[in-house]
Amino acid sequence: MRKFVFFCFIICSWITGLHAQRVFIAHRGVNMHSTIAGENSLEAISLAKRAGFQAIETDVRLSADGCLVVMHDSTLNRTCLNVDGTTLSAQIPVSTKTLMELKQDFILKADNPEVRSRIPTLREFLTECKRNGLYTFIEPKLIDETGRHYKDIIILANEVLGKGNYVITSNNCANEIIRSLGINDVRLMGVLYQTTFEKIQNQGDCIMAISASRFDENEYDHYVALAKANSLMRESHADKFMHFNKINRNDINYISTDLLAPDLNGQGILLVGKYEIKDFICPTITMAGSILLKKEQTVVLNEPLPCVTFGGIYLEFELKGHAEIKLGNQIFNVKTGNIGKHQVLINNASPAFEVKSLSDELEIKRLTLKIVQY
Known part of the structure; x- marks a missing residue:
């Protein structure tokens, strides 16, 4: 029943485009730059739910033994500490550590030591998203021309979240490979400044991410209007007033953020x-x-x-x-x-x-x- 209600909410947002129904995405969960919680941590998911976010974004990489783990950067250094709380002294690529090593030897940064937690697997992260009822945006941070790992992500997302309850997002490379494999029943999101309008439009069932920081006001307004005229849902990221102001002047379906509070809708x-x-x-x-x-x-x-x-x-x-x-x-x-x-x-x-x-x-x-x- 919860999935059906949320699906109706998303469709209503798409059709009406009303600001009161726009969806706020907690970018890598609510972590506020690894202060209140670890970036991409399970705690950041529950904080997103408490704050009234309706969706969440996360990133996926491969461990040395081929496991899907949640991590944005190619290295652990920006977001992690040694398990004893000390700073990492050398660059440590995610791909050089097995899942067991990632779990046992490192913790995610947070100001309060009590909320520093282990690096989650994609399954753990998606399970927590489902428990909190959050629409999930998944960005593969790995290049895979065969598409095998993209298929693994989609199979897992279908199993844990169910079809229609997530989005795969990329600079369009992963999107094109996914569609070339004949996978047409998964919603995608393409990032406009990293590809072309036409390529995103041709993917089918694809949200267009329109940057409020990389496009000036005229360009931004133009692309939003063009996307809307072509029945494409629109997403933008904002943390500062100057970018949020652009979004508020336009019809944006999804707002991704690290620092903004979501619209008030009875939470808190x-x-x-x-x-x-x-x-x-x-x-x-x-x-x-x-x-x-x-x-x-x-x-x-x-x-x-x-x-x-x-x-x-x-x-x-x-x-x-x-x-x-x-x-x-x-x-x-x-x-x-x-x-x-x-x-x-x-x-x-x-x-x-x-x-x-x-x-x-x-x-x-x-x-x-x-x-x-x-």
Whole structure:
């Protein structure tokens, strides 16, 4: 029943393209750059579920004895420690270690030693995704012209998740090999900046990943409109406001992220209600209820923000002028006429929030802030 409900949700998102129904993908799980949990760890899956993500992305490589393991990089050094917690002293390729060695000798990095865990196999990772009801994007990080390992991944995904509950994603090389093997009942995702629009379009049942960072605004808007006109679902990655703003202006079905909080859909606990213009300390509030700031003047809350162990901070605003905004651990600029929103994950902190005028006069017409503990 759960699979059927989720399938209907995905189809509805595809047809309507409404922002309220867009799907957020936890990129390599919720790990926040290997701080709150290990990258691609089982813990990062459960955190993604708690935060309200509907999907997750992971990466697959081969161990020395041919086992499918979950790891993004070709080496262990960025994401792993020795099992005793010490730093790896030499470059260690994943492909040079057997599954037993990977399991016994290394742990995934995380700030809290208590949540540092072992490198999962693909089966372990997919089993946890199924338990948490997460639509799964699987990226093979191995070149296999025969397609044998791609078939192994698909067979395993069908067994654990079931057909229709996952996506295979690549720069189009793996996608082309998969289709050349006559496998046409698996959804794919192609990365546009690594291939051509036509090649992704010709794959059939293929999501188009359109980069919000590599394409400028005109190119990005063009490719999104072109994909939509050709009935292709669209995906983009964002961690910063400048990229998330592009996504919010367009019709994107899937949003992949390492640091953004997913749209609020009933998850978590709203702390201290929500903050609006009346709750901020500022030099001038107009009769119409807007905030007016001169250059370098700031707006802050009239009370300290609550400490959040794991949650999200959500901002919506409408302003005229040029502002610098601090939100959580991010600082970004907003220019004249923006009606915008931003939302970031928080880990064990009292989140920062401030608006500073960068123009001679800044008018803030609307300002809403919500803080959620997941």
